[in-house]
Structure formats: structure tokens, C-alpha cells
Amino acid sequence: KAGVTQTPRYLIKTRGQQVTLSCSPISGHRSVSWYQQTPGQGLQFLFEYFSETQRNKGNFPGRFSGRQFSNSRSEMNVSTLELGDSALYLCASSLDMTGELFFGEGSRLTVL
């Protein structure tokens, strides 16, 4: 059974650009959640999707957005990138919103 796949694994952007990250969950999983990890703040919750609907959102500015498609694949977008957005972005999938989490390897974003 394939795990959670995140693409791209690494990317470099400059301030002001925007970026889209993709997450393909484990087959059959309907919940996808996104997290930001930085050395200073640790892991922080971004948002959670279930059945194409955003169910919960963390304390991040509106520049951070996401969506989930009918096949449960999810994307997150960060617009007008800032230096502080440099981080490891992780997604996790689960059968439903209360189940065990399975994490992808992450997308490491560097903003110059």
C-alpha cells in the first residue's frame, strides 16, 4: 500500500512569489491535514480537510490556503511568500478526522 506522497520535496522561491504544494493520501483515506515545521516554532497545524471541505484551520494568515479534491488529494498554496515562510511543510492522511495519522516526507520550502 503506497504511503502519503508529497510533491515537490524541495523548492526554492523568492519573496513575493507564490507556491503550491501537493499531497496524495493513502488510498481510502478521506482526511488530509497540513502542518508547518520550523526550528523556532516547531510543528504547527495549518488546516484539515475531510470530504473536500475544510473542517479546521490554524492560526495562519490568509496567504495560506488549501483545498481537497474529490479523490482526496490535497493542495496548499502560499501567496506573497515571506522569508519566514521557509519551513518543512508536512501533510498527513487518516481514514477520518479521528484516526491514526500517516505523514508524508514533507516539502522543504526555502524563501530567498
Add this chain to the structure above:
Amino acid sequence: KNEVEQSPQNLTAQEGEFITINCSYSVGISALHWLQQHPGGGIVSLFMLSSGKKKHGRLIATINIQEKHSSLHITASHPRDSAVYICAVRGAQKLVFGQGTRLTINP
């Protein structure tokens, strides 16, 4: 004060020692997760608990809902257990993470 506090932040031990990592939280939760992160970033879920105790191999996790406290124990520790261990609690709206415990097991 953080909603989730882990202790210790760093722990170095010799191979074979019994390890305990603690997690205290201040909010009502529906579940608590213990996660393991190796260098390079990948995170693996070790346990998901809502009550009692779970065991998987050399790892044991316990939770006391009344005291809002959980512990992760590693018996017969091994250098491959070296990693960051993260406690996360599922509250009403979201998952909240502890700062992690960096464990180093020396041979």
C-alpha cells in the same frame, strides 16, 4: 504557558537504559498522539491514545486523562531509537504539538 509541555527537552542515555518521556497538556482532548521524527524530517506515528496504555514492541505509552498527562517509555533502548519524539493532542478544533524531546542513545 504552552498547551502541550514535554519533558525533558533533551535526553542522552546509554544503550539498554529505560527511557521515559513525559507530556502534560492543559486542554480537553479527544486523543493524544506520540510521534517519532528522525533526521531528515519523516514523521512516524507511534501511538494514538484516548485512555489507558498501549504497547508495541519495546515502546509503551500511557495516558492519565484526569491528570492530563501521558508518558512514552522505551525499554532496552538502542541507538536506532535516537530521534525526536513529539507529543500531540487533538483538542476541539485542531492538533496541538509539544516542542519535542530529542533522544540520543549512545552505544
